[in-house]
Amino acid sequence: MRAADGTIHEMALKSSEAVVLRTYPLREADLLVTLFTRAEGKVRGVAKSAKRSRKRFGGALEPLTCVRAYWQDRAGNELARLDSCDVLLSPLASAMDYARAVALAHVAEMLDELLPDREPNDSVFRLAWGVLQALDFPAAAGTGAPEKSSEIWIPVTYFDLWTMRLLGYLPSLEECIECGEPLAGKPAYFHALRDGLVCATHRRIASSEMTVESRALAAEMFRNPVNHFSPERLPTSRLADLRKFLMQIIHRHLDRTLQTSAQLEKLD
Numbered sequence: 113m114r115a116a117d118g119t120i121h122e123m124a125l126k127s128s129e130a131v132v133l134r135t136y137p138l139r140e141a142d143l144l145v146t147l148f149t150r151a152e153g154k155v156r157g158v159a160k161s162a163k164r165s166r167k168r169f170g171g172a173l174e175p176l177t178c179v180r181a182y183w184q185d186r187a188g189n190e191l192a193r194l195d196s197c198d199v200l201l202s203p204l205a206s207a208m209d210y211a212r213a214v215a216l217a218h219v220a221e222m223l224d225e226l227l228p229d230r231e232p233n234d235s236v237f238r239l240a241w242g243v244l245q246a247l248d249f250p251a252a253a254g255t256g257a258p259e260k261s262s263e264i265w266i267p268v269t270y271f272d273l274w275t276m277r278l279l280g281y282l283p284s285l286e287e288c289i290e291c292g293e294p295l296a297g298k299p300a301y302f303h304a305l306r307d308g309l310v311c312a313t314h315r316r317i318a319s320s321e322m323t324v325e326s327r328a329l330a331a332e333m334f335r336n337p338v339n340h341f342s343p344e345r346l347p348t349s350r351l352a353d354l355r356k357f358l359m360q361i362i363h364r365h366l367d368r369t370l371q372t373s374a375q376l377e378k379l380d
């Protein structure tokens with residue numbers, strides 16, 4: 113910003129933990145970067161010469177990298193100027209297979225699509241941070257053992273379930289939304305056109321069933337952090353019914369489907 117006396121006043125340098133969601137190439141060597149910051153929510157900014165200057169950004173702008181980001185807001189410009197990023201956790205530090213790449217892309221797409229710009233949400237930030245650690249399998253297990261695609265399902269489902277709850281989109285899973293009957297231990301059904309579960313009496317045509325075991329694990333997910341669940345806890349349903357239920361809610365709220373939900377379904 114240029115003041116009346118001709119001097120340039122730099123706006124304050126801001127800093128926050130952040131998750132890199134997306135980058136787009138801009139003119140010349142610049143990158144447009146979308147960050148989910150802890151301090152200010154989703155922030156979009158320009159990383160000058162990021163494609164040339166490996167020194168300042170290195171691999172820090174790879175999507176789903178957890179960083180400490182430094183940026184400056186610019187008067188009259190919604191795009192910040194991204195100054196630098198220190199890597200705290202890089203997805204590239206672990207071997208990447210297709211399932212893990214899809215899971216990481218899903219977390220990024222959910223955050224980018226569902227969160228408004230510049231609105232901090234500490235609960236969603238802590239959720240994303242924990243789930244990204246859980247998707248970093250070899251480090252989490254401490255064994256360096258080969259990854260299995262089955263290891264993504266608990267972190268991914270945990271993330272979707274909690275995101276829906278924290279954004280206020282999730283109805284109670286304990287009772288029929290039509291008659292209020294408790295569903296514990298009984299069959300429960302869901303339908304693409306409405307939120308929530310119903311009992312056998314209020315089941316409509318073309319409903320899907322949500323298994324007792326998926327509902328029990330969902331209830332446990334509400335009481336525990338993501339690292340409480342080992343991959344062996346994955347039920348035979350692989351939680352596909354719970355994920356379908358959650359995706360239907362997401363798609364109704366966005367009024368369109370997520371790219372990564374189709375990719376996840378094909379892995380199932």
Ligand SMILES: [Zn+2]
Pocket residue numbers: 288289290291292293310311312313314
């Ligand atoms: Zn009912």
